[in-house]
Amino acid sequence: MKKLILTLAIIAVVVVALGDMFFIVDETKLAIVTRFGDPVRVIKDPWFYWKWPYPVETVLFFEKRMMAYDGRPSEFLTQDKKNIVANTFTCWKIEDPVKFLQTVRTIEGAEVRINDIVSSEVGAALGKIKLTNLISVNPEEIRLGEIMDDVTARCRKMGAANYGIYVESISMKRVNFPEQNKPSVFNRMRAEREEIAKKYRAEGAEMGTKIRAAADTNKKTILSEAYRDSEKIKGEGDREAMRIYAEAYKQDPEFYRLVRTLEAYRKFLDENTTVILSSDSELLELLSRENLKKAK
Amino acid sequence: MKRIIQITVAVFVTIYLLSGIYVVRSEYGERGVVRRFGKVVNDRVEPGIHYHWPFPIERVDKPNVTEIRRMSIGYKLKDSVRGIAPSPEETQFLTGDENIINVRMLVQYIVKEPGAFLFNFVDPHWIVRKEGEAALTRVVGSTGVDSVLTTEKHVVQDRVRKAIQKALDMYGCGIDIQSAQLQEVSPPAEVAFAFKEVASAREDKDKIVNEARGYTNNLIPNARGQAEKMTMEAKAYRVERINMAKGDSARFLSMLAEYRNAKDLTSTRLYIEAMEEILPRLKKYVVDERANRGLDLKFIEMD
Numbered sequence: 001m002k003k004l005i006l007t008l009a010i011i012a013v014v015v016v017a018l019g020d021m022f023f024i025v026d027e028t029k030l031a032i033v034t035r036f037g038d039p040v041r042v043i044k045d046p047w048f049y050w051k052w053p054y055p056v057e058t059v060l061f062f063e064k065r066m067m068a069y070d071g072r073p074s075e076f077l078t079q080d081k082k083n084i085v086a087n088t089f090t091c092w093k094i095e096d097p098v099k100f101l102q103t104v105r106t107i108e109g110a111e112v113r114i115n116d117i118v119s120s121e122v123g124a125a126l127g128k129i130k131l132t133n134l135i136s137v138n139p140e141e142i143r144l145g146e147i148m149d150d151v152t153a154r155c156r157k158m159g160a161a162n163y164g165i166y167v168e169s170i171s172m173k174r175v176n177f178p179e180q181n182k183p184s185v186f187n188r189m190r191a192e193r194e195e196i197a198k199k200y201r202a203e204g205a206e207m208g209t210k211i212r213a214a215a216d217t218n219k220k221t222i223l224s225e226a227y228r229d230s231e232k233i234k235g236e237g238d239r240e241a242m243r244i245y246a247e248a249y250k251q252d253p254e255f256y257r258l259v260r261t262l263e264a265y266r267k268f269l270d271e272n273t274t275v276i277l278s279s280d281s282e283l284l285e286l287l288s289r290e291n292l293k294k295a296k
Numbered sequence: 297m298k299r300i301i302q303i304t305v306a307v308f309v310t311i312y313l314l315s316g317i318y319v320v321r322s323e324y325g326e327r328g329v330v331r332r333f334g335k336v337v338n339d340r341v342e343p344g345i346h347y348h349w350p351f352p353i354e355r356v357d358k359p360n361v362t363e364i365r366r367m368s369i370g371y372k373l374k375d376s377v378r379g380i381a382p383s384p385e386e387t388q389f390l391t392g393d394e395n396i397i398n399v400r401m402l403v404q405y406i407v408k409e410p411g412a413f414l415f416n417f418v419d420p421h422w423i424v425r426k427e428g429e430a431a432l433t434r435v436v437g438s439t440g441v442d443s444v445l446t447t448e449k450h451v452v453q454d455r456v457r458k459a460i461q462k463a464l465d466m467y468g469c470g471i472d473i474q475s476a477q478l479q480e481v482s483p484p485a486e487v488a489f490a491f492k493e494v495a496s497a498r499e500d501k502d503k504i505v506n507e508a509r510g511y512t513n514n515l516i517p518n519a520r521g522q523a524e525k526m527t528m529e530a531k532a533y534r535v536e537r538i539n540m541a542k543g544d545s546a547r548f549l550s551m552l553a554e555y556r557n558a559k560d561l562t563s564t565r566l567y568i569e570a571m572e573e574i575l576p577r578l579k580k581y582v583v584d585e586r587a588n589r590g591l592d593l594k595f596i597e598m599d
Contacts, residue, residue: 237534
């Protein structure tokens with residue numbers, strides 16, 4: 001019985017040991033095989049592997065995929081003495097698992113180091129530039145891309161040398177003003193808006209006046225041109241009429257004078273006119289008998 | 297006894313082997329990714345019934361490649377469902393002219409390459425938000441506040457979408473960005489009134505200009521009408537004058553023809569007829585030439 005138990009125990013140990021000799025490295029993992037605590041093999045390709053069973057060899061797995069680490073928002077001072085809160089994120093992955101294991105051990109440990117080096121590099125970079133190199137309406141001023149490329153390159157070098165990690169990219173996720181500066185920013189924004197509103201109103205008044213003045217000018221032009229043309233037309237009428245009259249009247253100016261004078265008399269002599277007629281006048285000469293005789 | 301063991305083993309082996317049957321469902325938009333000993337051997341198994349070697353030799357993941365996934369920027373989707381307003385830290389961005397504005401954006405994307413999606417990045421979902429935020433910071437940070445609020449919205453969306461896609465392609469996330477839409481672009485509550493004032497000033501400007509245009513539109517046609525009237529009247533005058541002249545001259549000429557037949561007689565007749573017509577309505581004084589050659593006009597004045 002004792003022998004049976006011993007045999008079963010040995011079989012159990014052998015099965016467990018055999019089971020511990022095989023392991024699979026997944027597509028998403030890196031593996032280190034350690035012998036009595038010393039790393040002896042680094043496995044980067046996924047497949048089925050074997051090792052000596054515990055306690056001779058142990059396998060440790062690490063994340064192989066890229067990770068994104070959100071930095072903590074921190075306050076920085078730009079070269080032109082403006083306080084800004086900048087927030088970055090870092091894309092990184094484990095490149096050298098042995099160094100990683102020896103220096104930071106875990107992802108959390110790596111993130112603490114990343115936060116440290118990134119914020120000191122970002123702080124140094126931002127201290128050398130103006131705020132308008134980060135945000136500006138003039139695209140030539142903006143140097144955000146090259147600044148972050150520069151920070152990335154420096155952190156990549158440090159990460160690879162110190163922690164066995166590869167820093168793929170560091171990006172500026174957010175730029176804002178610190179909470180305590182916001183009231184003054186809002187005051188400035190309000191003042192700018194008031195200026196713009198004033199400008200719009202002034203422009204409106206200016207344009208309105210211009211349009212009205214143009215309309216008035218236009219009206220005067222139209223009317224004066226019409227006056228000019230109509231006077232010209234009238235003149236043509238007058239000239240033509242004169243020509244026609246002259247044509248007719250020059251045939252006998254004496255007769256014209258007679259007819260026209262009599263017509264004028266008809267018009268201007270009215271009830272308010274007093275005439276003093278001489279008895280010698282052609283009309284009344286017959287009133288005297290002598291003259292009557294003469295006429296006979 | 298031996299037979300029972302054989303059957304039992306056979307059953308277990310069969311069940312074990314059958315456990316490798318799997319279905320990739322097209323109605324869930326699934327594509328299969330097969331790993332053998334952890335190594336990808338097929339990263340795009342089309343929908344249908346398939347077989348893989350049972351655990352632990354092979355395993356299958358079936359990500360959904362047609363589902364349109366959503367990621368919010370500037371707020372949290374679960375907060376917006378619950379009606380919680382985003383914090384200023386989440387939603388505030390700086391514009392190129394150093395204004396603070398609230399921006400909320402929704403990004404829609406699909407998993408294009410399941411293999412890349414599963415094996416290149418931890419939680420690729422969140423990298424969409426991070427790259428989206430970074431892109432918004434860059435794009436909004438290079439645009440003036442007025443443009444962001446009004447005319448440049450589409451440009452912002454377009455640039456952000458392209459920027460996210462470019463970054464994700466660099467990481468090899470296997471994600472295809474379908475759209476990036478601005479859901480809110482607005483000034484913070486602290487300055488909202490000042491922005492409204494600008495909008496109403498702009499409206500006032502338009503109103504004044506429109507009124508002036510209305511004035512023009514009323515004035516000019518009126519002036520044209522008046523001008524037309526003046527011209528027409530002048531033309532009428534011209535015709536009238538000419539016709540009158542023609543009439544008068546025709547009358548004169550016909551009278552002249554008769555007058556030439558008997559000059560003295562006709563002129564006397566015309567004279568007397570005229571006097572006959574004129575004199576009755578006048579006040580008249582007849583002065584005898586021989587009796588009183590000097591005429592005293594005093595009594596006329598007294599009258």
